[in-house]
Amino acid sequence: MADKYFTYKGILFPRLDYSLEALSYVENEFQVQNDDVFNITYPKSGTNWMLEILSLIRSDGDPGWVRSVVNWDRAPWVELQTGLEAALKYPQPRLLCSHLPIQLFPKSLQRSKAKIIYTLRCPKDILVSLYHFSKLLHLFKDPGSLDSFLEDFLSGNGICGDWRNHLSEAQSQRFDTIYQKRMQGLGMTFPWD
Numbered sequence: 001m002a003d004k005y006f007t008y009k010g011i012l013f014p015r016l017d018y019s020l021e022a023l024s025y026v027e028n029e030f031q032v033q034n035d036d037v038f039n040i041t042y043p044k045s046g047t048n049w050m051l052e053i054l055s056l057i058r059s060d061g062d063p064g065w066v067r068s069v070v071n072w073d074r075a076p077w078v079e080l081q082t083g084l085e086a087a088l089k090y091p092q093p094r095l096l097c098s099h100l101p102i103q104l105f106p107k108s109l110q111r112s113k114a115k116i117i118y119t120l121r122c123p124k125d126i127l128v129s130l131y132h133f134s135k136l137l138h139l140f141k142d143p144g145s146l147d148s149f150l151e152d153f154l155s156g157n158g159i160c161g162d163w164r165n166h167l168s169e170a171q172s173q174r175f176d177t178i179y180q181k182r183m184q185g186l187g188m189t190f191p192w193d
Contacts, residue, residue, distance in 0.1 A: 009104060011161040022081045023104065030078060030106040035093035036114040039075055042166045043099050043159055044129040045121035051075050054095055054117065072097075078106075101166045123163055127153050 005012055008023045039054055041047040048071060055074050059065040065074070075095040077083035087096055098105070127150060134143040143149040156162030 011101065011104070012157065012159060014159065017080055019081055022084050023079055023100075026078050026084060026100070026106055027104050028107060030084070030087075030108065032106050032108045032112040032114045033092055033094060034113040036112070037093065037095050038114060038116045039095070039097045039119070040102075040116055041099060041119045042121070042126060042163045044126050044133060046119040047097060047099070050117060050119045051095075051097060058093075058095055079104075099160045101161050123153075126163060130158070 004016070005014055006018075006020060007013070008018075008020060013023070037054065037058075039047060039050050041050065051071050051074065052066060055066045055071075056063065072083065073086065075097045076086035076090060077097045077099075078087050079098055079100050083097075087094060090096075130153070131143050131146055131149050134149075152158050153163070156165070160166065
């Protein structure tokens with residue numbers, strides 16, 4: 001397993017899609033433009049759903065562009081090498097996607113007026129979707145049992161880090177409270193309760 005993954009600033013990434021060089025470049029050198037729009041999600045949280053909405057908004061509701069251009073060309077993934085190369089050539093205004101947690105985002109974001117669309121999803125739904133996605137596609141390590149996958153997920157050892165702290169530590173406390181109430185309504189509890 002060690003050869004299939006690497007850790008960047010404490011977060012686990014699969015070598016298949018990510019590289020240390022690309023992540024470092026995105027964080028330290030990528031220049032965010034004022035008119036960029038970022039579609040940011042934790043994995044399996046509605047990325048493609050939101051991309052379809054943003055693509056239709058960008059094309060004034062004309063589905064022709066959406067039907068004729070694949071999603072990774074409409075909105076390159078900045079943290080992937082091929083996506084980064086596409087993003088650097090992308091005409092403005094750029095529509096970009098990412099699963100990166102906000103602390104690994106380009107430092108130039110702070111100096112820009114770029115828009116961030118952050119899609120949240122119920123963590124129970126993320127867990128189930130990511131578990132089955134991992135079992136089906138074998139892009140990640142074998143998730144094992146649902147119980148062991150749940151333990152990794154709750155401890156923050158999943159792909160792209162801890163879902164609770166994906167956006168920021170300040171926001172995570174608010175999200176935890178919201179999700180905690182929703183999950184309790186479903187009869188679920190979390191180890192941090």
